[in-house]
Amino acid sequence: MSVVPAGAQTALSMLCVSPDITVALSSRTITPQQVQCYSFPSGTAAKSFAGIPAGVNVTGYFPRSATQTLLTIDTTAALPTNGTGGTVTVTPHDVASYNPFTGFFFSSLYFAGASNSIPDGTRIDALGIDTAGDLLLSFDVTIAVPKSGGGTITVQPADLVSFNGGVYSLVFNSAAAGIPDGTNLDGATMLVNTDLLLTFDVIGSIAGIDFTPTDVLEFDTGANSWALSFSGASSDGWPDGSLFQGVWAAPLTPTPTPTATATATSKATATRTATRTATATHTATKTATATRTPTSTATATRTLTATASRTPTATATASVTRTATATATATTSTATATPTATATSATPTASATPTKTATATATSATTTPTATGTTATATATLNATATPTATATSATATATPTATPTPVSVTLKIKPASLKFGTVTVGSHKGPKSVTVTNPKSSKKKPGLTVLMQGFSGGSNPYSVTNGCNGPLAPGAKCKIEVTFTPTASGAKDGILMIIDNAEHEPQSVKLTGKGK
Numbered sequence: 001m002s003v004v005p006a007g008a009q010t011a012l013s014m015l016c017v018s019p020d021i022t023v024a025l026s027s028r029t030i031t032p033q034q035v036q037c038y039s040f041p042s043g044t045a046a047k048s049f050a051g052i053p054a055g056v057n058v059t060g061y062f063p064r065s066a067t068q069t070l071l072t073i074d075t076t077a078a079l080p081t082n083g084t085g086g087t088v089t090v091t092p093h094d095v096a097s098y099n100p101f102t103g104f105f106f107s108s109l110y111f112a113g114a115s116n117s118i119p120d121g122t123r124i125d126a127l128g129i130d131t132a133g134d135l136l137l138s139f140d141v142t143i144a145v146p147k148s149g150g151g152t153i154t155v156q157p158a159d160l161v162s163f164n165g166g167v168y169s170l171v172f173n174s175a176a177a178g179i180p181d182g183t184n185l186d187g188a189t190m191l192v193n194t195d196l197l198l199t200f201d202v203i204g205s206i207a208g209i210d211f212t213p214t215d216v217l218e219f220d221t222g223a224n225s226w227a228l229s230f231s232g233a234s235s236d237g238w239p240d241g242s243l244f245q246g247v248w249a250a251p252l253t254p255t256p257t258p259t260a261t262a263t264a265t266s267k268a269t270a271t272r273t274a275t276r277t278a279t280a281t282h283t284a285t286k287t288a289t290a291t292r293t294p295t296s297t298a299t300a301t302r303t304l305t306a307t308a309s310r311t312p313t314a315t316a317t318a319s320v321t322r323t324a325t326a327t328a329t330a331t332t333s334t335a336t337a338t339p340t341a342t343a344t345s346a347t348p349t350a351s352a353t354p355t356k357t358a359t360a361t362a363t364s365a366t367t368t369p370t371a372t373g374t375t376a377t378a379t380a381t382l383n384a385t386a387t388p389t390a391t392a393t394s395a396t397a398t399a400t401p402t403a404t405p406t407p408v409s410v411t412l413k414i415k416p417a418s419l420k421f422g423t424v425t426v427g428s429h430k431g432p433k434s435v436t437v438t439n440p441k442s443s444k445k446k447p448g449l450t451v452l453m454q455g456f457s458g459g460s461n462p463y464s465v466t467n468g469c470n471g472p473l474a475p476g477a478k479c480k481i482e483v484t485f486t487p488t489a490s491g492a493k494d495g496i497l498m499i500i501d502n503a504e505h506e507p508q509s510v511k512l513t514g515k516g517k
Contacts, residue, residue, distance in 0.1 A: 009218045009227040010191055011252040014039050014509070016047070017187065017199070017216070017232070018058045018246035026237035032057035035246060036236075037496065039509055044236065045496040050103035051080040060095070060127025061246035062189070066500045069098045070110055072124045072246070079105040092123035095135065111135055116166060117145050126160060126188035126198075127246060134162040136171060138185040157184045158200065172196060177219065178206055186213070187247030194221050197229055199244040213243030410475075412503045413438040414510065419497075421485035421514035432482035435497065435510050437469050441476035462486055462493045463512055469499070487516025 016037040023030055027044040030036050035047040035058065049058065049071065060072035072095055078087040079096060081104050088105050090096045093113030097106035113122065122143055128136035138160050147153040148167040155161055158174030174185065179200070187199035196219045203212050207226040211217055214232030219225075232238030415436050424430045462485055469479040487493055497510040 009220060009225075009229070010193060010195055012040055012229070012249050013252040014250040015197075015216065015230055016061060016246070016248045017244040018061055019238075020057070020059075020186075020243050020245055021241070023239055023242045024237075032245075034058070035061045035248075038230075038235070039496055039511075040252070043496060043509070043511060045494075049098055051105065053077055057245075059092070059245045060124060060187075062127055062129055062248050063500065064097070064110075064129065067099050067101060068106070068110075069100055070127060070129075071096050071098050072127050074123065081105050081107045093118040093120075093139075095124065095127065111137075111163070116163065119143055125157070125184060125186050125245070128189040128248070130162050130171065130190045131192060131194055132162075132164075134164045136160055136162055136188060136190060138188060140184060156181075160185060160188050160196070160198075172198070172219070172221075177224070180204070187216075187244050189247050189249055191249065191251050193251075195219060196221060197247055197249050199247055201243055212240075214238035216244065216247060216249075410439060410503045412508065413440065414499065414508045416510070418511040418513065419483055421512070423515045423517050424485055424487050426487050426490060426516045429484050429486040430514070431484035433484075435481045435483065435499075436478055437473065437481065437499065438478045439473040439475055439503075462488060462514065462516065463495055463497070465497065483512065485512070485514040487514060490516045 014037060016035050018035045019030060019032050021032055025036070027036075028046060030046055033048065033052050033056070037045045037047060039045070047061075049069075052058070052073070055075070056077045057074045058071055059074050060070070062070040064070050072092070073090055074092055076089065076091045078089050080086065081088050083104070086107065088096065088107050088109065090105075090109065091113065094109050095111035097108075097110045098104075099106065113124070114120070118124075118139070121141075123140040124137055125140050126136065126138035130136050138157070139155060140157055142154065142156055144152045144154050145161070145168045146166060148164070148169045153161070153168055153170060155168070155170075156174055158179045159170060160172035161168040162171050171190075172185070172188070174183065175181075179185075182202075183204070184201040185198060186201050187197075189197045191197065198217050198219055199213065199215070200211070200217075201213050203210075205211070206217070209217065209226050209228050211228065212233065215228060216230040216232075218227045218229040220227075232244065233240075413436075415438075419433045419435065421430045421433065464484045464486065465481060469481055473479055481497070481499070483497060485493070493514045493516055495512040497512055499508040499510070
């Protein structure tokens with residue numbers, strides 16, 4: 001199904017919430033022992049936890065790592081730690097650890113309320129982890145707890161505190177934020193930009209934003225501003241009378257596209273003028289006419305060298321053609337030739353200011369006239385002088401670079417993006433089908449990869465996963481995750497395979513589709 005994209009202030013790739021009652025949504029029916037997850041812009045999955053007895057509801061959810069999910073529950077229960085009868089007792093003011101691979105709880109509590117100044121009869125409402133790795137908690141009643149720096153702090157039901165080393169610090173002050181008395185903070189998670197995603201148990205309005213208990217609000221802790229991040233009613237038909245308890249989200253991390261532009265323009269213009277004077281002197285006993293057409297060619301070569309991060313070379317060549325005409329009579333004649341050479345402009349492009357060296361060379365011109373006449377002797381002396389003058393204009397280079405974003409450490413390749421199992425008879429299976437995870441060769445880091453969650457629809461999980469990616473994955477290496485589909489009931493059984501790792505853009509997800517008949 002398609003859901004409304006979250007992220008009025010911060011775009012999300014995934015959002016998970018737990019209900020307080022059984023609700024019939026547009027996507028599926030979900031119980032308070034499950035967590036409903038949304039993958040944006042489309043896709044839903046339900047998460048269940050083995051070993052939770054009937055009547056015990058999940059009130060808080062946080063995937064702490066690939067093998068540890070933090071949970072809170074609404075009543076005291078003995079939860080299984082192994083397959084041989086071992087249990088751990090969890091109260092509503094404790095935080096338990098659950099291993100999604102084994103389907104069992106850890107034998108020790110992640111947070112024991114009784115030994116950390118939480119009074120009996122208090123229930124943990126909101127559960128999260130802040131950017132420093134400290135536990136985030138809210139409570140259903142007003143309590144006093146040890147404060148960081150000494151003394152105590154009074155925590156209201158709509159406040160959020162962090163826990164570190166047996167003491168607490170106020171993270172969200174509901175009164176200062178404008179939350180009215182009598183409101184409970186039921187769900188909270190902190191994003192990497194320190195914004196808070198919050199859910200409350202009342203219908204209300206804040207900063208001009210109307211909200212219900214099935215809406216997720218985003219609170220910008222720096223700007224002290226509010227935005228509606230997710231609307232349950234419009235996204236998946238969450239009904240009136242229900243509310244969000246546990247809240248967890250993964251922000252969307254876009255891939256930066258670096259852009260660099262450098263423009264350099266350099267123009268050099270060379271102008272040379274060569275002047276040549278030829279003089280011919282004749283002596284004849286009889287009148288004789290001699291016609292001379294001397295031709296000389298001068299070649300000027302100009303080399304322009306630009307040095308920068310790239311080295312362009314521009315060459316300008318000027319060709320000079322001179323024609324000297326002398327007419328010999330009994331008297332002395334003078335012939336004058338004035339050649340003109342022009343060098344074309346050269347325009348190199350470089351990323352910095354080029355340095356140019358211009359060299360002009362003109363060859364000497366020699367003319368040998370020939371005079372023909374009856375018994376006439378003609379002697380011509382022709383002196384050619386070429387004086388070239390080269391003028392190069394200054395070169396100007398203009399570079400306009402844009403900033404290059406810092407490269408990401410590694411982006412994993414996940415293929416395929418979806419697994420389709422088709423229609424399978426109930427009780428039989430299809431698969432396994434493989435998902436390949438690749439760490440590019442260019443990576444300098446070795447992210448540890450593990451599968452955290454496989455989502456599904458229906459009353460039991462029809463997908464089983466063989467975790468082939470549990471541990472470091474070297475640059476250039478691949479690993480495979482194999483998924484088998486075993487429907488236990490008829491109908492569509494769509495789900496999401498979640499991959500949690502320490503690379504960029506995590507978590508990754510693979511859509512699973514199958515149908516039982």
